[in-house]
Amino acid sequence: MSLSKRCIAELFGTFWLVLGGCGSAVLAAAVPELGIGYAGVALAFGLTLLTMCYAIGHISGCHINPAVTVGLVAGGRFPARELVPYVIAQVAGAIVAAAVLYLIASGKANFDATASGFASNGYGEHSPGGYALSSVLLCEIVLTAFFIFIIMGATDRRAPDGLGGIAIGLALTLIHLISIPVSNTSVNPARSTGVALFQGDWAIHQLWLFWLAPVIGGLIGGLVYRTVLESRQNS
Numbered sequence: 001m002s003l004s005k006r007c008i009a010e011l012f013g014t015f016w017l018v019l020g021g022c023g024s025a026v027l028a029a030a031v032p033e034l035g036i037g038y039a040g041v042a043l044a045f046g047l048t049l050l051t052m053c054y055a056i057g058h059i060s061g062c063h064i065n066p067a068v069t070v071g072l073v074a075g076g077r078f079p080a081r082e083l084v085p086y087v088i089a090q091v092a093g094a095i096v097a098a099a100v101l102y103l104i105a106s107g108k109a110n111f112d113a114t115a116s117g118f119a120s121n122g123y124g125e126h127s128p129g130g131y132a133l134s135s136v137l138l139c140e141i142v143l144t145a146f147f148i149f150i151i152m153g154a155t156d157r158r159a160p161d162g163l164g165g166i167a168i169g170l171a172l173t174l175i176h177l178i179s180i181p182v183s184n185t186s187v188n189p190a191r192s193t194g195v196a197l198f199q200g201d202w203a204i205h206q207l208w209l210f211w212l213a214p215v216i217g218g219l220i221g222g223l224v225y226r227t228v229l230e231s232r233q234n235s
Contacts, residue, residue: 003082006060007089013052013064014093015100018194020048022119023101025184042176045185050169057165065188066090067214071148075222076230077155087190094194102198113198120195120203121186121210129181136183137213143175144187144217145224152225186210187217 024044028036036044053062061078063069066087072078078086102118105111117126123136131139150171154164172187179185186192192210196203 001059003085006082007085009056009060009062010064010086010089011093011096013056013060013062014090014190015097016052017045017048017064017188018094018097018191019101021045022098022191022195023104025119026101026105026116038180039177042173042180042185045176046169046171046173049172050165053165053168060086062165064090064093064190065214066190066211067144067188067218068148068151069218070215071144071151071218071222073222074219075148075152075226077152077222090190091193094190095197096194098194098198101195114201117184117203118195118199119184120199121184121192122203122206123183123209126202126206127182128184131182133209137209139179139182140186140210140213141217141220143179144214145221147171147175147187148218148221149225152222153229156230183210187214189214 021041021044024036025041028034028044029038029041049062049064052064056062061072063072063078063086069078069083069086069090073080073083098118102113105113105118120126123131123133127136151164151168153159154167175187176185179187189211192203192207196207196210
């Protein structure tokens with residue numbers, strides 16, 4: 001499959017992740033009586049990833065996350081020369097999804113992306129639970145590292161065929177159940193970037209953390225799996 005087609009798949013996949021996950025947070029989480037809450041948002045993120053694993057996994061690998069691509073490069077599963085095109089496609093997909101979500105949400109009276117936070121990630125006073133920068137940094141690094149670890153294990157040639165997408169989707173659900181109160185859950189710089197641009201205030205100023213921490217976590221997860229658990233036949 002050509003690189004251009006794989007990048008288009010990554011764009012569509014990241015679009016779906018942001019629209020489904022962040023869309024559930026913006027449009028459905030706090031609706032009176034019918035709101036899905038934190039658990040519903042966590043499930044929405046997991047479902048978007050799970051569905052895309054089977055829709056585009058055979059095309060692009062379904063990274064739909066710069067931290068995953070970085071982690072797979074570190075883990076020896078993806079060529080470094082294709083890292084930048086994948087990341088560009090992922091960020092573009094996230095921005096387009098955030099724009100669509102913004103247009104939908106703007107149809108409601110008194111909607112204000114800046115005031116509402118627009119599903120952005122934050123620390124300190126912008127953390128849902130008021131967690132400090134150090135807590136958010138550690139949480140994002142550790143959870144991203146384990147996310148990459150799970151992805152590499154679930155897609156290892158020794159793993160059961162056809163079940164990787166389920167494990168990966170459930171892993172993202174669990175990650176959100178743990179960390180929505182801490183950081184509103186990033187573990188994905190593209191997801192953070194898309195909505196931050198439309199929040200347009202503090203989210204942009206704090207965006208650096210949600211690139212730095214997931215990328216560090218991705219590197220750790222990929223390197224640990226590669227050096228400790230990868231079979232020689234896979235390398």
